[in-house]
Amino acid sequence: DDELLTALLRAVNRLGAKGRGEESPAVQKSREELLTDQVCQYVFAHLSERITLADIAGELHYSANHLGKIVQEVLGMNFSAYLQKTRLSYAAHLLREKKQMGVGEIAHLTGYTSSDSFARVFRQEYGLTPREYRHGA
Structure with a gap:
């Protein structure tokens, strides 16, 4: 996957390069979407872990600020x-x-360190506790 992505990025850069090596807006957008896809894949693969944008930025060789702006935009x-x-x-x-x-097991699998904090955040988002959601879903 990484080799394919690298080859695609190289091809996109070559095809979209202008006279002074600048990328066209379409190429830039495609590149940002590919990068954001990598961020999303990383998040899902490491969902149960403590994840920071700085960690992902380091893995992808970007600055955290730049990567954060791209994620926000896309x-x-x-x-x-x-x-x-x-x-x-x-x-x-x-x-x-x-x-x-169990709810505690689900909390752990989704990266929450305690069932209480998971239940609080879940209720803020869904308006139900995890147990209420389970029985009503």
Whole structure:
């Protein structure tokens, strides 16, 4: 996957390069979307871990500030909001589909260090506790 992405980025750069080596707006947008896809893939692959934008930026060889601006532009939300939305969305999926899993286990799998903080954030987002959501979903 990494080799393919690198080759695609090289090809996009070559095709979109102008006289002084500048990228066309379409090439820049494609590059930003590919980079954001990498961020999203990293988040989902490491969902149960402590994730920071700085960690991802280091992995992708970007500055955290620059990467944060790209994520904001492409996704329409900052990295923290995206991370929380992704965690809660996956937690809601697990609550609906994996009835045998406990709420604490789901909290851990989605990167929350305590069931209480998970339940509080979940309730803020969905208006229900995780247990209420599970039984009503």
